[in-house]
Amino acid sequence: AQSVTQPDIHITVSEGASLELRCNYSYGATPYLFWYVQSPGQGLQLLLKYFSGDTLVQGIKGFEAEFKRSQSSFNLRKPSVHWSDAAEYFCAVGLDSWGKLQFGAGTQVVVTP
Amino acid sequence: DAGVTQSPTHLIKTRGQQVTLRCSPKSGHDTVSWYQQALGQGPQFIFQYYEEEERQRGNFPDRFSGHQFPNYSSELNVNALLLGDSALYLCASSLPSGSVADTQYFGPGTRLTVL
Numbered sequence: 002a003q004s005v006t007q008p009d010i011h012i013t014v015s016e017g018a019s020l021e022l023r024c025n026y027s028y029g030a031t032p033y034l035f036w037y038v039q040s041p042g043q044g045l046q047l048l049l050k051y052f053s054g055d056t057l058v059q060g061i062k063g064f065e066a067e068f069k070r071s072q073s074s075f076n077l078r079k080p081s082v083h084w085s086d087a088a089e090y091f092c093a094v095g096l097d098s099w100g101k102l103q104f105g106a107g108t109q110v111v112v113t114p
Numbered sequence: 115d116a117g118v119t120q121s122p123t124h125l126i127k128t129r130g131q132q133v134t135l136r137c138s139p140k141s142g143h144d145t146v147s148w149y150q151q152a153l154g155q156g157p158q159f160i161f162q163y164y165e166e167e168e169r170q171r172g173n174f175p176d177r178f179s180g181h182q183f184p185n186y187s188s189e190l191n192v193n194a195l196l197l198g199d200s201a202l203y204l205c206a207s208s209l210p211s212g213s214v215a216d217t218q219y220f221g222p223g224t225r226l227t228v229l
Contacts, residue, residue, distance in 0.1 A: 043222055044220035044221050044223055045157070045206075099169060099170060100147065100162070100208055101162065101170060101172070102157075104157050
């Protein structure tokens with residue numbers, strides 16, 4: 002069965018430091034992979050997505066993610082975090098061609114001064 | 115251009131009652147999906163509507179039903195509410211092709227509390 006695992010429930014990072022959020026997936030075919038961010042009181046916003054091609058994907062707000070098939074991973078990175086990056090981040094895999102998504106449990110990011 | 119809107123923002127019901135949640139998709143979108151997000155968990159797919167028909171469904175009981183109107187807006191109905199139905203319900207819309215390649219836009223959600 003398909004699954005998405007985000008091993009880190011909670012991460013604390015200092016403002017200006019780098020951030021890496023882990024995502025592992027289990028999926029038979031070539032996966033469609035997504036990272037979403039959710040701020041309090043707001044819906045999910047798409048940061049980036051990967052379907053094929055270049056395994057390093059650039060997204061909005063300075064985020065990037067790298068697809069590694071050999072490790073079944075799609076980790077999200079940002080070189081220098083801002084206080085506004087404090088939010089919950091979700092990795093998701095597209096389960097079919099119609100856009101049905103399966104989400105991980107999320108990683109809560111706290112940014113300290 | 116308004117994004118995806120949902121109403122109400124918050125809702126409190128008691129066990130056994132019925133609830134209807136509403137969603138208006140982003141302009142130009144005709145595919146609507148509903149997700150349930152329990153506290154501390156990621157969203158789970160409930161079902162998707164396209165051309166006023168339920169196109170696919172997740173692993174949710176028949177107590178969860180929906181509808182899509184000709185203007186593409188959608189409703190989620192939950193009957194015989196259980197305490198475990200307490201969650202944030204998210205609506206997402208996407209372009210007419212409704213393919214996984216299209217970006218899904220999520221609304222802010224409706225917070226349902228069942229007492």
